[in-house]
Amino acid sequence: MDAGTIQDYYEESHIDYQLIWQLPVSHGLHAGYHDDDHSSHGAAVENMNRVLADTVDIGPDDRVLDCGCGVGGSSVWVADERGATVQGIDLVPMQLRKARKLARKRGVADRASFALADFTNTPFPDDSFDVLWGIEAICHAEDKTDFIAEAARLLDDGGRLVLSDGFRAVENMTPYERESMDKWLDGWAVPNLADADDFRAALDDAGFGNVRFEDATENVLPSSKRLYWVSRLGAPLAKLMLKAGIRTPTQEENRVAARYQHETLSAGLWQYGIFAAER
Numbered sequence: 001m002d003a004g005t006i007q008d009y010y011e012e013s014h015i016d017y018q019l020i021w022q023l024p025v026s027h028g029l030h031a032g033y034h035d036d037d038h039s040s041h042g043a044a045v046e047n048m049n050r051v052l053a054d055t056v057d058i059g060p061d062d063r064v065l066d067c068g069c070g071v072g073g074s075s076v077w078v079a080d081e082r083g084a085t086v087q088g089i090d091l092v093p094m095q096l097r098k099a100r101k102l103a104r105k106r107g108v109a110d111r112a113s114f115a116l117a118d119f120t121n122t123p124f125p126d127d128s129f130d131v132l133w134g135i136e137a138i139c140h141a142e143d144k145t146d147f148i149a150e151a152a153r154l155l156d157d158g159g160r161l162v163l164s165d166g167f168r169a170v171e172n173m174t175p176y177e178r179e180s181m182d183k184w185l186d187g188w189a190v191p192n193l194a195d196a197d198d199f200r201a202a203l204d205d206a207g208f209g210n211v212r213f214e215d216a217t218e219n220v221l222p223s224s225k226r227l228y229w230v231s232r233l234g235a236p237l238a239k240l241m242l243k244a245g246i247r248t249p250t251q252e253e254n255r256v257a258a259r260y261q262h263e264t265l266s267a268g269l270w271q272y273g274i275f276a277a278e279r
């Protein structure tokens with residue numbers, strides 16, 4: 001997926017994320033990890049950061065690279081709550097500006113910085129980081145092994161990789177299933193989903209050890225449903241606004257994708273998972 005397509009998608013759909021995902025409060029462009037202690041939308045979105053940070057035990061001595069940092073919510077959370085030094089990278093300048101502003105507002109600008117860079121080909125020297133982090137970003141890479149190779153290069157000895165993302169669960173789909181998957185993947189500028197077993201094998205091939213995978217589909221279902229209902233209930237108005245030229249085709253495809261991500265998740269065509277591994 002080329003950088004221009006990803007930039008256009010995130011710039012045009014930013015308004016939807018602001019309204020529906022409460023971005024000015026949540027600062028997270030990702031699903032919430034719901035559990036007994038985190039049942040509201042905002043608490044679950046923040047909890048995803050906690051779950052990933054606990055999975056690889058991030059502490060104050062860690063240098064973290066947040067790959068596809070969006071508006072910086074996770075980077076700032078990790079710098080603030082775990083005291084780590086975080087470098088966020090993304091392809092969208094507008095998001096990076098918001099991330100820098102958030103870091104200043106939360107008083108962690110000395111520990112959380114942001115740069116325009118592609119996580120498959122970064123400007124950082126070998127062994128620069130202790131943790132490579134990615135929430136719902138690596139799915140945007142055409143070939144996920146490009147990211148894995150870069151992660152292996154960037155991680156210092158003993159470094160950890162942690163990411164949460166969607167993974168394909170079914171190889172052979174019916175034409176309707178394929179079409180439904182395409183509607184959400186195309187609408188969200190995602191070229192394809194990796195199969196979790198293939199992803200694990202690619203980590204093994206790149207020299208990673210202690211590879212772990214948690215199926216977190218149940219935990220993100222409330223977020224998936226939230227998007228589904230907003231998409232369905234908002235359809236009549238959104239279609240009128242498209243006709244009137246008030247909303248763009250990209251925004252409409254974003255809305256349609258929100259419906260199909262849930263239908264396909266409920267149908268078991270993909271799963272939401274958390275990978276962790278060590279260098």
Ligand SMILES: C[S@@+](CC[C@H](N)C(=O)[O-])C[C@H]1O[C@@H](n2cnc3c(N)ncnc32)[C@H](O)[C@@H]1O
Binds near residue numbers: 028
């Ligand atoms: C769904 S958003 C998640 C943002 C953030 N991780 C969060 O949880 O709030 C995915 C982000 O990945 C970024 N992205 C996609 N491909 C990228 C690439 N090759 N290099 C850097 N960032 C990328 C997008 O611009 C977008 O901001």
